[in-house]
Amino acid sequence: MINRSDKQTADVLLLASVLEKLRTHDGLTVARLHANRTGIAAPLMELAATRRFATVHELDVASAAFDLVANCVREDLHGTQQIVADAILALGLHTDTHAHAGLDDRITRSLYSTSLGRRRETLLNHWHRLHEALGHQPPEAPSDRALRGTTEPVVLRELANQLIRRDIYSVGSKTVVMLDAVPAPDVTPAGxxxxxxxxxxxxxxxxxxxxxxxxxxxxxxxxxxxxxxxxxxxxxxxxxxxxxxxxxxxxxxxxxxxxxxxxxxxxxxxxxxxxxxxxxxxxxxxxxxxxxxxxxxxxxxxxxxxxxxxxxxxxxxxxxxxxxxxxxxxxxxxxxxxxxxxxxxxxxxxxxxxxxxxxxxxxxxxxxxxxxxxxxxxxxxxxxxxxxxxxxxxxxxxxxxxxxxxxxxxxxxxxxxxxxxxxxxxxxxxxxxxxxxxxxxxxxxxxxxxxxxxxxxxxxxxxxxxxxxxxxxxxxxxxxxxxxxxxxxxxxxxxxxxxxxxxxxxxxxxxxx
The missing domain is CATH 3.40.1190.20 (Ribokinase)
Structure with missing residues (x-):
């Protein structure tokens, strides 16, 4: 018999691997998710939590997967983890916050660049300012090697863990039928x-x-x-x-x-x-x-x-x-x-x-x-x-x-x-x-x-x-x-x-x- 905790750990590792692959190039985008629906993005697209998000918000599955990840980063990651995930995946969650904090627009554009290397460089060069813009006390900035080899894997694994948590701990999530599986009513309810x-x-x-x-x-x-x-x-x-x-x-x-x-x-x-x-x-x-x-x-x-x-x-x-x-x-x-x-x-x-x-x-x-x-x-x-x-x-x-x-x-x-x-x-x-x-x-x-x-x-x-x-x-x-x-x-x-x-x-x- 497979232990549930072992299966959950395996699911987290699989999803973390998916996120690591999706962070490359221009990061996590709806277009990229749609193009890789049956490829590297499949484990993320097939989550029951993604299907539920699509149904509740009337979205296609690629848009739902992107919004679910963004929601998890915003709601379930905090401080440095949120800042790193936002930049590495190029989600663009804090564009307005950076502007209100007085960060130059060029910094924000570089932080969400289509180049992963440039995103990393901007993150490290402006580590303290990015934390202060969000009201966080900045820890010591990691080296480039530590960012790549330690910080990013830890952050993406925690994000994967939160996505799996939403998949498991919402009774009813597995009952969701995709929008194209149930025909919509022909007539809007009167009244x-x-x-x-x-x-x-x-x-x-x-x-x-x-x-x-x-x-x-x-x-x-x-x-x-x-x-x-x-x-x-x-x-x-x-x-x-x-x-x-x-x-x-x-x-x-x-x-x-x-x-x-x-x-x-x-x-x-x-x-x-x-x-x-x-x-x-x-x-x-x-x-x-x-x-x-x-x-x-x-x-x-x-x-x-x-x-x-x-x-x-x-x-x-x-x-x-x-x-x-x-x-x-x-x-x-x-x-x-x-x-x-x-x-x-x-x-x-x-x-x-x-x-x-x-x-x-x-x-x-x-x-x-x-x-x-x-x-x-x-x-x-x-x-x-x-x-x-x-x-x-x-x-x-x-x-x-x-x-x-x-x-x-x-x-x-x-x-x-x-x-x-x-x-x-x-x-x-x-x-x-x-x-x-x-x-x-x-x-x-x-x-x-x-x-x-x-x-x-x-x-x-x-x-x-x-x-x-x-x-x-x-x-x-x-x-x-x-x-x-x-x-x-x-x-x-x-x-x-x-x-x-x-x-x-x-x-x-x-x-x-």
């Missing part, structure tokens, strides 16, 4: 989705351990990117093919502009966004460990950046006329209740209402009428604590869930560890949707994928809920969890269908087995 919620900037520190009180620790990666439940749900719905609009309060500072551009790049309509001038963008600080465990601190700037009832009234025609409304508790309680009231102005012809109670309102009760206007409440069990009676006994989400249905919520979806428990119907029937496992922890973005997929499948099926609808939404959540290392893990329909096609679970009546 309009409006999301009312928050749009913030996420400052994410990735660390192996959290520091103890009165100490500090080093993060191995940092990312500044648009986030918020409302924004993520809008992106997720757009990925599933719907005409999607976001209603959110966004400032006019540089971060607000970044948020708007991100939404436009993802195909989300921003015409209903409220622009607030002269204020600062809300932020979420996230400390994220390697497998997805995280803690977060929110600064909502809610006294200056928020949606008010009149903002909803100004958009009432669009909200009442959409097919599905996705609403989060990121907006003030009065605004949330006003939004649901607007959506229900014509009970006979109203949008489907899916609500996310995160973060729960503190010391603010929700009206009984509001509960009756929620078709689907998608929550984590702990979020039901604000709806429970204040007793001294242990918190039990089951009776709280049944009470919410008694108050008028049509269906409650409780998400737990990648699966969910569904409470629905006049008899408060319970459906357990199994977990499709992943090595990574379920993230907040996973719930956003679930909400968008739930809306999509319900609209596909004339709003009829079933175990199959629940399983499809849970599969979307599993895809987002399995694709955690990617910069945007929201799945498209093909990704979800591919995962389900290889899932051991089937639907039997209203339940799942």
């Amino acid at each position: 309009r989705v409006i999301v009312v919620g928050g749009a913030v900037m996420d400052a994410t520190f990735r660390t192996k351990t959290l520091p103890a009180p009165e100490t500090s620790s080093e993060a191995y990666s940092f990312d500044l990117s648009p986030g918020g439940k409302g924004l993520n749900q809008a992106v997720a719905a757009a990925r599933l093919g719907f005409h999607t609009s976001l209603v959110a309060a966004i400032t006019d500072d540089r971060f607000g502009e970044d948020i708007l551009q991100h939404l436009r790049d993802e195909g989300v309509d921003t015409s209903l966004v409220k622009r607030i001038r002269g204020r600062r963008t809300p932020f979420t600080g996230v400390f994220e460990k390697e497998l997805g465990d995280s803690i977060a601190v929110n600064w909502r700037n809610q006294n200056e950046v928020f949606l008010a009832g009149e903002d909803i009234d100004e958009r009432s025609e669009q909200i009442a006329g959409c097919d599905a409304l996705l609403l989060t508790f990121e907006v003030p309680r009065e605004t949330m209740q006003q939004t649901l009231a607007v959506a229900h102005r014509d009970p006979a012809d109203r949008p489907l209402a899916i609500v996310t109670p995160g973060q729960p309102y503190e010391d603010e009760r929700i009206s009984r009428d509001t509960f009756g206007r929620i078709d689907y409440l998608v929550a984590h069990p702990w979020e039901l604590g604000s709806f429970a009676s204040q007793g001294h006994g242990p918190f039990d989400p089951d009776p709280v869930a049944r009470n919410l249905l008694a108050f008028g919520v049509e269906t409650l979806c409780l998400l737990v560890n990648g699966g969910c428990t569904i409470y629905s119907g006049p008899a408060h029937d319970v459906i357990s949707v199994p977990t499709i496992p992943s090595i990574y922890k379920e993230s907040s973005a996973s719930r956003d994928a679930f909400c968008a997929a739930l809306a999509a499948k319900l609209l596909d099926n004339d709003r009829k809920f079933s175990g199959q609808v629940a399983l499809w939404a849970a599969a979307a959540m599993s895809c987002a969890t399995a694709d955690f290392p990617l910069s945007n893990s929201m799945p498209d329909r093909q990704r979800i269908d591919a995962l389900l096609a290889r899932s051991p679970f089937t639907v039997n009546g209203s339940g799942l087995v």
